[in-house]
Amino acid sequence: MPLTTPEIITALEELVGRDNVVADAAKMGAWLNEPRKRFHQSAVAVVIPPDVAAVQAVMRWANEHRVGIIPQGGNTGLVGAQVPLSGNEVILSLQKLDRIRSIDTAAGVMTAEAGVILENAHKAAEAEGAMFPLWLASQGSARIGGVLSSNAGGVNVLAYGNARELTMGVEAVLADGRLYNGLNALKKDNTGYDLKDLLVGAEGTLGIITAASLKIYPLPEDYETAIVNVASPEAALELFQLMRDRAGARLNAFELIPWIGLDIQLRHGMLDADPTASASPWYALIELTRMAGTEPGALQTLLEAAFEAALVSDAVVAESLADRTRMWAFREQMSECQSREGASIKHDVSVPIAAIPRLIAEGSATAEKLVPGIRPVPFGHMGDGNIHFNFSMPVGADPKAFMAQYDEAVHEIIYEVVLKLGGSVSAEHGIGQLKVDLLRQVKDPVALEMMRAIKTALDPNGILNLGKMLG
Ligand SMILES: Cc1cc2nc3c(=O)[nH]c(=O)nc-3n(C[C@H](O)[C@H](O)[C@H](O)COP(=O)(O)OP(=O)(O)OC[C@H]3O[C@@H](n4cnc5c(N)ncnc54)[C@H](O)[C@@H]3O)c2cc1C
Structure with a gap:
């Protein structure tokens, strides 16, 4: 017999304390309302374990009683993976596991708990003269566990890789409550399957990440940023190749933006000034990092070469932090600005x-x-x-x-x-509820079988984020 809602709430309160359980539906909005406003479902309760042991206790109990659990970080996911599907689930928020456990700049590793807000991870690294280079427009709310579980990308993947590439190891609670301690700081470790890579990008279907060891890098001295006019995506591609070939690892970002994006943002008063040099059908936002001990001006030199090759017709290079901020605001508002146009x-x-x-x-x-x-x-x-x-x-x-x-x-x-064209139907946002049917249609059938076998092995009772990703 499935447990009733009052039985579930009582059990959770006994496991983690009343202060760590939200049972009143009227108070659950922060955990239920997702950014796309597309998925509307209730939850039995929200449980907010105060530590890893409490996460284990909840999972042991949920596994025994077959109670569906949805791990949640900052609730900023864009595919409905972090919110309920049937209404019979309990949301398990990691928000109280918010400690930076250690930072070792010499080894280039920071160990952060799952509930650390991404922006706070940035600040913690910067305080030690280092950088955690995963930047998202949602970084003020997204949390490390959610960012890793959705294998988030963002604007610096070009230089530093996505969440998976920035993760050295994870600690996770399995569906039955066991603790997998896979935290490490090793560049080389050939001792079997890469379990970390299974948990990262699993959208909470295989285990609950409680902490991760993350790669950190030396903080750049400065950035050189420009918005350049390009005639077409073809020209932008050639320009990208020129930049990549000559700037190498210093090429931090190369973002393509169509003129309509500028037009919408200017018409709706979303920019305090036009960040571009002049009108153009397409723009590229290009950024290079400048490390300590190197001279400024590398981007200017590369742009001169691009002008000579007729790849660029006009450009503006940021001369201040305010210029750079305005350029990035233009890029980051691209998604939001469309809602102003219906x-x-x-x-x-x-x-x-x-x-x-x-x-x-x-x-x-x-x-x-x-x-x-x-x-x-x-x-x-x-x-x-x-x-x-x-x-x-x-x-x-x-x-x-x-x-x-x-x-x-x-x-x-x-x-x-x-x-x-040999592409992917989900580049960085994941599958969640949104693309379950699509994944079934387009994914290699053998790959789907392997994914289902892994899910069954790690979550035989099907309690972790059931119905997401694999349906
Ligand atoms: C304004 C905005 C901009 C964005 N920009 C980008 C972008 O540039 N690039 C990009 O890739 N994404 C972007 N995203 C989406 C992106 O997926 C999220 O912002 C972020 O990665 C999710 O973090 P979160 O803590 O909010 O996770 P949630 O939304 O809470 O959860 C996401 C998934 O992870 C699971 N999960 C959460 N925590 C854990 C845990 N501890 N253990 C196991 N599973 C867990 C959830 O069950 C769910 O499946 C953007 C979103 C917004 C709203």
């Missing part, structure tokens, strides 16, 4: 970098044929082959009618082009 259809996809111009050209042309007046807004991490291929509704369209009529059809068009 409804939009969004895709987080990746293709081999060389195929980005084809992705944008073919995807835009097919969508424009289907929906006259639809406005393509493809932008993002060009250097990672990751484009947020979004479409704003035609000017004056009815938002609800637009979504009802075209949401599915535009998805189909874009995913078809992506798969034809």
Whole structure:
């Protein structure tokens, strides 16, 4: 017999104390309302264990009584992986596990608990003269456990890699309450399967990360940042190759932004000044790091070469922190600005970098044929082959009618082009609830079988984030 809601609440209160359980539905909004406002479901309770032992106790009990558990960090995920699916689940928030356990700059390792807010991890590293180089627009709320579990990317993947590449080891509570101690600071460790890589990116379906050892890097002395005008995605690709070849590891970011993004932000008063040099169909935001002991001006020199090669028609280089901040605000507001123009259809996809111009050209042309007046807004991490291929509704369209009529059809068009080009239907946001059916359709069947076998082995009673990712 499944436990009743009062029985679950009483048991949780006995396990972790009344102060660490939220049982009143009216007080659960912070854990239930997700950023996309797409998934609306209740939860039996929210449990907030104060330490790792309490996480273990909750999991031991949940496994015994077959109570569904959803691990949650900052609740900023974009695919509904961190919120309930059926309403019978308990949300387990890691927010109280928020200690930086250690920082070793000589070894380049920081050990942080799962509930540490990403921005606080940045500050802790910086206080020791180091950098944890994972930057997301959600970093003021996202927490280490959630960032790792969604294998987040962000704007510096080009230079430093995504969450998986920045993780050296993890500590995790398994579905039955056992503690896996995989924290380490080893660059080399060939002692079997890489269990850390299984847990990172698992979206909370295989275990609950309680802490992680993370790579930290020397803090750059400064950044050189520019917004340059490029005629087309093809020109942007050539420019990217020039920058990558000549700047190497100093190339920190290369982001592609279409003119429509600037137009929307200026029209809606989202920028205090135009961060670009002049009007252009496309812009690239380029950033180089400058390490201590090196001379400034590297970006200027590279841009001169790009002008000579006719890859760039105009450019503005940041001369102050305020300039840099404005340039990055322009980039980071790209997603949000579309909501000011009514409804939009969004895709987080990746293709081999060389195929980005084809992705944008073919995807835009097919969508424009289907929906006259639809406005393509493809932008993002060009250097990672990751484009947020979004479409704003035609000017004056009815938002609800637009979504009802075209949401599915535009998805189909874009995913078809992506798969034809050898790409991925989820570059950095994950699967969650949003893309469960899609994953089933496009993932290699043997890969799906392997994933299901791993899930069954680690969570035989199916209590961890059931229904997410694998359905
Ligand atoms: C404004 C905004 C900008 C964003 N920008 C980017 C971006 O540039 N790049 C990018 O990749 N993503 C981006 N994201 C989405 C991104 O996935 C999240 O911001 C972040 O990675 C999730 O962290 P979180 O703590 O909020 O996790 P949550 O949303 O709480 O959870 C995410 C997933 O992790 C699981 N989980 C959480 N904690 C644990 C744990 N301790 N153990 C096991 N599983 C756990 C959850 O069950 C869920 O499956 C953005 C989101 C927003 C709202």
